[in-house]
Amino acid sequence: MNTNETTMLPLDPGPHARGGRGMDRRAVLVLLGSGVAAGALAACGGAQQAEAKSYPVQYSEAEWKRRLTPEQFRILRKAGTERAGSSPLDKEKRKGTFVCAADDHPLFSSTTKFDSHTGWPSFWKPLAGAVGTSTDYAIGVPRTEVHCARCGGHLGHVFDDGPRPTGKRYCMNGAAMKFVPA
Ligand SMILES: [Zn+2]
Numbered sequence: 132m133n134t135n136e137t138t139m140l141p142l143d144p145g146p147h148a149r150g151g152r153g154m155d156r157r158a159v160l161v162l163l164g165s166g167v168a169a170g171a172l173a174a175c176g177g178a179q180q181a182e183a184k185s186y187p188v189q190y191s192e193a194e195w196k197r198r199l200t201p202e203q204f205r206i207l208r209k210a211g212t213e214r215a216g217s218s219p220l221d222k223e224k225r226k227g228t229f230v231c232a233a234d235d236h237p238l239f240s241s242t243t244k245f246d247s248h249t250g251w252p253s254f255w256k257p258l259a260g261a262v263g264t265s266t267d268y269a270i271g272v273p274r275t276e277v278h279c280a281r282c283g284g285h286l287g288h289v290f291d292d293g294p295r296p297t298g299k300r301y302c303m304n305g306a307a308m309k310f311v312p313a
Contacts, residue, residue: 188234188282195233203232206304207284210269210276215250218305223252227312229303236281237261238308239301245294247302254301255293262301264289277301 190198195208205211220229229239229252238261239254247253260280267276267288277286286307293300 184283186279186281186283188236199233200306202306206307207231207233207279207282207286210267210285211304212287213251213304213306217250218252220252220305220308220310221250223310225310225312227310228258229254229308229310231279231282231284231286232307232309233279233284234282235309236279238279238286239303241313247293247300249302251287252303252305252308253293254303255295255297255299257301262286277303 192208196204199207202213206213223229223241223244226241228237228241229244230237237258239257243254243256245253245255257277262277263280263283264275264277266273268274269276275289277289278284279286284307285304287301287303290300290302291298
């Protein structure tokens with residue numbers, strides 16, 4: 132987690148940053164750096180880092196395609212984003228655990244879920260050791276990408292505008308998770 136990124140995040144009004152004044156400045160800085168580098172960063176997205184690292188659960192791309200639905204594959208393996216409000220997990224209010232849709236790895240407890248009014252399931256804290264983070268440049272500005280610590284599957288992003296006690300907002304794709312009632 133770099134400090135620049137942390138200071139940028141409060142400017143972001145939405146779960147998947149559209150950019151404010153600060154974002155624009157950063158985007159300009161990226162463009163001034165090197166056209167080639169900026170292009171390469173934009174193309175990387177969040178999926179590449181997941182494939183580059185080694186995780187306890189690993190399959191070939193073809194095997195992941197067989198194991199996941201097209202929507203799950205697009206999000207978990209290609210760092211896609213579901214349409215806001217499209218997941219029934221956004222409205223899930225029962226007690227239980229949200230697990231990774233790819234490998235059932237427990238990610239979030241219902242006790243840390245809150246309604247962020249974004250249309251994406253939101254939490255203020257993951258379970259201990261459940262997720263990893265990395266910086267992605269998929270939209271040209273740095274964001275903190277969140278992935279399953281076990282399979283590396285992309286789950287969403289984390290922002291600094293969440294509620295107490297952590298102040299974090301884990302903005303998750305419901306399609307990347309399954310809910311297991313307590
Ligand atoms: Zn997983």
